[in-house]
Every structure is written in structure tokens, then in C-alpha cells.
Amino acid sequence: MSIGFIGAGNLARAIVLGILKKGVFSSQEVSCISGSGKTARALSLEAGIRLSSSRLELLNQSNTVILAFKPQHLDTITEEEGNAAKGSLLISVLAGRNLPSLRSAFPLARNVVRVMPNTPSRIGKGVSAYCFENPPTNDDREIVESMLGALGASYEVNEPQMHIVTAVSGCGPAVFFQFIDFVAQAAETHGLERSLATQLAIETGIGSLELMKQSGQLPSELVDEVVSPNGVTHALLESLKSADWSETIHKGIYKAVNRSEELSRPAG
Incomplete structure (x- = not known):
């Protein structure tokens, strides 16, 4: 089992520290990469997780991929990178990027999950809403719910409800x-x-x-x-x-x- 974070800002840090603290993943199973590399290096040192040399390397080595960068950067994902997520579970915390846009960028992912967390997640008191593109396997549901459970409470919704969830939580x-x-x-x-x-x-x-x-x-x-x-x-x-x-x-x-x-x- 391996999980990779593309983006290593405050939200990614909250998720990484949460899942490590709760034992959802071990530090050896987690890797990260960021645009400038600065935040990823800092997170790697703080949490003891692996630092990937490129997005492509991370995608090739991860069974589960977390998108935690700025929403507009989804458009910078190359075709090669998108295809490298073949068979992976893709989890996005990108505000405003819907399931079709995520599927378009990662056409071979085994399933796509959209998550809307909030800032209290960084102290384990957050609340997250999530929706799957397709009905998940039991294993994939457990991955998502265990990850979000490390941040606080979580609730499954339909994607059209994500707009009001964004406004409320x-x-x-x-x-x-x-x-x-x-x-x-x-x-x-x-x-x-x-x-x-x-x-x-x-x-x-x-x-x-x-x-x-x-x-x-x-x-x-x-x-x-x-x-x-x-x-x-x-x-x-x-x-x-x-x-x-x-x-x-x-x-x-x-x-x-x-x-x-x-x-x-x-x-x-």
C-alpha cells in the first residue's frame, strides 16, 4: 500500500500528520511532491515521509494519489502523468474541480473521489464531505473514510450537493x-x-x-x-x-x- 501527495501545503500537511498519527499509513508508505519543492522537503523532514523527485515518479509508485495543489494547476498535468495513475485511486481536495474534470486529467484511474475538507482538519476537528465517481470497492471506501476520519468527521454526499457543502462547511x-x-x-x-x-x-x-x-x-x-x-x-x-x-x-x-x-x- 502506498499513498502519494501532489502538493504539500497546509491541507496536505494536515492529512499526512493525521493519517500517520492514527496509523492509517506508515511513513514509509507515504510520499510527496510540490511545485517549488520547498513545502514538500519541509513536510518530508517533519513527517519522515519520502520525497519524490517528480510527479511522474510519485504517480508511478503510488496506489492512492491525493491531489492537494492549487485547482488551476490541474491543467498542468501532462498526458503521460495522467496515464501514470492507471489503476490508482485518485482523491482530490481541489475546490471547484468536478469529477468529470478530474477524470479527464486521469483517465485510467480506477476510481475518482472528490473531497471538500475544512481548515479545522489540521487539529483533527474538521468536517469533510466526499463523493465517489463510481460505486467504490470496500477497500477503496475504507481508504477514504480512514483518511478523512484522521481529520475529523466525514459525510458522503452527491456531487451536486458539493456547492452547498462548500458554502456551509x-x-x-x-x-x-x-x-x-x-x-x-x-x-x-x-x-x-x-x-x-x-x-x-x-x-x-x-x-x-x-x-x-x-x-x-x-x-x-x-x-x-x-x-x-x-x-x-x-x-x-x-x-x-x-x-x-x-x-x-x-x-x-x-x-x-x-x-x-x-x-x-x-x-x-
């Missing part, structure tokens, strides 16, 4: 980060140190999300538990309601889905 971390920063900014204007306000907001978020996960209650039910009529929380939520933040979220998701669909269309 792919973009989602940035929405939470931005929300925490806005709360900290507002608290600072009322005399609370920015660092303390940020920490309070972070811990509140972690606790609230864990409560929601463990309780099994609907988010709306948990909201009701916090709100007292004409109380402080009621005043805050009424202000947000008057600003139509529900519609703001709907519009944001709509724009994100549209952009994801645009990116998936062939250039021309």
Missing part, C-alpha cells in the same frame, strides 16, 4: 472566525480588553456548540432557554433581527453557492 470556519472578531471589536468599544473579549467569545462559542451537539435539542430550543422576555439576550437578538441577519446569512450562502458553481464550470 468549507466557508463556515471563516464565518465563525469573523463573528468572534466582530464580537470582540464591539466589546472593546465598551471597555473590555480586546484579548479578553476574544477569549470570552471563543470559550462561549466552544461551550455553546458542544452543548448543542450533546443535547440533541434544536438550535431554536436552546435559544429559548437563554432568552428571558425583555431581558438582555432578548434585546440583543431583537437588534440582530431588526438588522435582518437571517436574510444576510441566506444571501451569503446564495452567493457562495453561485461562486462555487462558477468555479466548477470549464473555462472558455
Whole structure:
């Protein structure tokens, strides 16, 4: 069994460290290559994995291939490189590159898998969605689910659902980060140190999300538990309601889905 990473940036690093930590693969079974070679050398030294001399060498030596480079670089895959993936399982984390475009670049791969992870994967708290081009063998499903399990939770979806998945879980971390920063900014204007306000907001978020996960209650039910009529929380939520933040979220998701669909269309 061997797995090769074309691309060695932050996401590839998260996957490599995750699968090694969980024992999904041994370091001797993992290799990498990157465009400049700099990130691949760094990852090879950090994780003790093999450094390939070229994409072609990696493709020829790997049973499973992970595409983890910039999406536009898929177009630089040569015919020889594409054919070298004959019989391999191809797993892509390239945003906006759909299954047909991946199959076109690697026509002889035994199956193609598209994955949408998110940045918390680097601490094992990510969530990934994935879809197979063709019904997988039990072995191929185990490879994919074991790899993604090393990063956090994972869910199988249909490819058309990837656009909304991108908006919800792919973009989602940035929405939470931005929300925490806005709360900290507002608290600072009322005399609370920015660092303390940020920490309070972070811990509140972690606790609230864990409560929601463990309780099994609907988010709306948990909201009701916090709100007292004409109380402080009621005043805050009424202000947000008057600003139509529900519609703001709907519009944001709509724009994100549209952009994801645009990116998936062939250039021309």
C-alpha cells in the first residue's frame, strides 16, 4: 500500500500528520511532491515521509494519489502523468474541480473521489464531505473514510450537493472566525480588553456548540432557554433581527453557492 501527495501545503500537511498519527499509513508508505519543492522537503523532514523527485515518479509508485495543489494547476498535468495513475485511486481536495474534470486529467484511474475538507482538519476537528465517481470497492471506501476520519468527521454526499457543502462547511470556519472578531471589536468599544473579549467569545462559542451537539435539542430550543422576555439576550437578538441577519446569512450562502458553481464550470 502506498499513498502519494501532489502538493504539500497546509491541507496536505494536515492529512499526512493525521493519517500517520492514527496509523492509517506508515511513513514509509507515504510520499510527496510540490511545485517549488520547498513545502514538500519541509513536510518530508517533519513527517519522515519520502520525497519524490517528480510527479511522474510519485504517480508511478503510488496506489492512492491525493491531489492537494492549487485547482488551476490541474491543467498542468501532462498526458503521460495522467496515464501514470492507471489503476490508482485518485482523491482530490481541489475546490471547484468536478469529477468529470478530474477524470479527464486521469483517465485510467480506477476510481475518482472528490473531497471538500475544512481548515479545522489540521487539529483533527474538521468536517469533510466526499463523493465517489463510481460505486467504490470496500477497500477503496475504507481508504477514504480512514483518511478523512484522521481529520475529523466525514459525510458522503452527491456531487451536486458539493456547492452547498462548500458554502456551509468549507466557508463556515471563516464565518465563525469573523463573528468572534466582530464580537470582540464591539466589546472593546465598551471597555473590555480586546484579548479578553476574544477569549470570552471563543470559550462561549466552544461551550455553546458542544452543548448543542450533546443535547440533541434544536438550535431554536436552546435559544429559548437563554432568552428571558425583555431581558438582555432578548434585546440583543431583537437588534440582530431588526438588522435582518437571517436574510444576510441566506444571501451569503446564495452567493457562495453561485461562486462555487462558477468555479466548477470549464473555462472558455
